[in-house]
Structure formats: C-alpha cells, structure tokens
Amino acid sequence: MKKGIKRWKVFFLSLVVSIGMMGMAAFAADANKNTGKKHASIEWSGHSCFTITNEKGTKVVTDPFPDGIGYKVPELYADIATVSHDHFDHNNLAAIKSNFTAVRERGQFNVDGIKIKGTKTYHDTELGALRGENTVYTYDIDGVNVCHLGDLGHELTKDQLKSIGKVDILIIPVGGLYTIDPEVAAKVVNQLDPKVVIPMHYQTEVLSPDFGTLSKVDSFVEQMKGWKVVKEDTFSFNQSEIKASKDKQLVILNYNK
Numbered sequence: 233m234k235k236g237i238k239r240w241k242v243f244f245l246s247l248v249v250s251i252g253m254m255g256m257a258a259f260a261a262d263a264n265k266n267t268g269k270k271h272a273s274i275e276w277s278g279h280s281c282f283t284i285t286n287e288k289g290t291k292v293v294t295d296p297f298p299d300g301i302g303y304k305v306p307e308l309y310a311d312i313a314t315v316s317h318d319h320f321d322h323n324n325l326a327a328i329k330s331n332f333t334a335v336r337e338r339g340q341f342n343v344d345g346i347k348i349k350g351t352k353t354y355h356d357t358e359l360g361a362l363r364g365e366n367t368v369y370t371y372d373i374d375g376v377n378v379c380h381l382g383d384l385g386h387e388l389t390k391d392q393l394k395s396i397g398k399v400d401i402l403i404i405p406v407g408g409l410y411t412i413d414p415e416v417a418a419k420v421v422n423q424l425d426p427k428v429v430i431p432m433h434y435q436t437e438v439l440s441p442d443f444g445t446l447s448k449v450d451s452f453v454e455q456m457k458g459w460k461v462v463k464e465d466t467f468s469f470n471q472s473e474i475k476a477s478k479d480k481q482l483v484i485l486n487y488n489k
C-alpha cells in the first residue's frame with residue numbers, strides 16, 4: 233500500500249513538472265515572438281548565388297555559378313532554383329545536390345508555397361542587343377518581398393517597376409562592366425525604394441581577374457549616403473521586423489566559404 237502511494241506521488245510530481253515545463257516552453261515561444269525572433273534568412277555563396285530560406289525551411293537558390301570564376305562551387309541544397317539568364321556564371325543548376333524545381337521563365341508561379349514572379353528586363357542598355365535578356369525575380373518569403381535583379385543592365389521602366397511591385401529586400405548587381413554600375417545601381421535602389429539592400433556581382437579578392445575587373449563594393453557604398461552599412465555572414469529577417477524597421481540597411485554579406 234505504502235509503495236503504491238509513493239508511486240502515485242512520483243507520478244503526480246512528474247505531472248506537475250511536465251505541465252510546468254510545457255508552460256515555460258509556451259512562454260519562451262511567446263517571448264521569442266515578442267522580441268522578433270528571426271525566421272527567414274539569406275546567405276551568399278559568391279557572385280549572384282544566394283540561398284534564401286523561409287520560416288518552414290524551404291530553400292530558394294539563385295543563379296548558381298560553375299567552377300572557374302574564382303569562387304568555390306558550393307554544396308547547394310534547394311527546393312527551388314531560379315536562373316536570371318542563360319550565361320555560364322548564372323545557370324549552373326548541376327551544382328545543386330537535392331531535388332528541386334527550376335524556374336527560368338517569366339510570369340507568376342507558386343512553388344512549394346512560395347509565390348515567385350519573373351519580370352522581363354535586359355542585360356544591357358540596348359534592349360538586349362549586346363548581352364540578351366534578363367529576368368528579375370521577386371519571392372514572397374513569409375510576407376516579405378525579396379527581389380533578385382540578376383544581371384540587370386539598365387534603369388527600370390515604369391512598366392517593369394509596376395510588374396516587380398513592392399520590394400522589401402533588394403539583391404542588386406553593382407559591379408558594372410556587364411551590369412549596372414555603382415551609380416546606376418544607386419538610382420535603381422531609389423526606384424524600388426526597399427528597406428534592405430544586398431549588393432552582388434562585384435569585384436572581390438576571390439573573383440577571378442579573367443572574368444574582367446568589376447567595381448568593388450566600396451564604390452557602391454559611397455553612393456549610398458544615409459544607409460546603415462552592416463556586414464554579416466547571414467542576413468536574418470521576418471515580416472514584423474522589416475515593417476517596424478526605421479533604418480535603411482545596406483547589408484554586405486561575407487564570403488567565407
């Protein structure tokens with residue numbers, strides 16, 4: 233009989249402890265929400281290749297590059313991969329190790345719960361006569377509009393701006409030579425009016441000189457007066473934080489592969 237009571241006491245005690253822990257876990261989850269726990273993220277693999285991961289862990293990879301441009305070809309895992317244009321330094325889908333859906337067309341798509349829109353633009357200032365067409369992709373990442381400009385070669389027209397729509401986070405080429413240069417990039421930033429800008433396709437220590445010499449990111453930073461410059465390995469964000477943010481942030485992602 234005594235033994236029975238003891239067991240019951242142990243059971244009751246562990247029940248109290250479990251309920252208490254559940255309560256604490258719920259409280260912790262709430263606290264995270266209130267302090268703006270970061271959910272989605274953007275990482276840079278070099279050049280125009282980024283991995284954008286939403287809250288659920290669904291991954292979008294942009295413009296994967298091949299061996300030979302200087303950056304190490306990363307081990308990429310994607311659910312979705314987009315290609316802005318069919319040049320060798322942007323379309324190496326073979327670098328992706330997982331099963332994925334490739335998106336390289338214009339129009340609106342809903343893949344794995346992510347809304348994607350492709351807008352037609354050009355790789356030069358002459359309607360594609362020099363380097364062909366380019367697709368600007370926008371992704372709805374948990375209510376935050378992320379836009380990757382590919383190898384954009386010109387300022388945007390009214391129709392293109394309308395098609396692209398509202399942009400919260402803008403990933404923009406700034407190196408010139410093959411794309412818009414730092415000055416034009418700053419103008420395109422003004423056109424799209426995002427809260428966060430992430431530069432790409434610029435000269436680094438790693439990008440091969442055989443590729444041609446692009447402008448360094450510093451030249452773009454100089455154009456961006458009034459923007460708060462931050463350097464990060466991974467840019468993490470969520471909708472409430474982006475909405476609440478008063479700062480205009482220029483996020484330079486580190487290449488440390």
Ligand SMILES: [Zn+2]
Pocket residue numbers: 319321322383410433
């Ligand atoms: Zn390129």
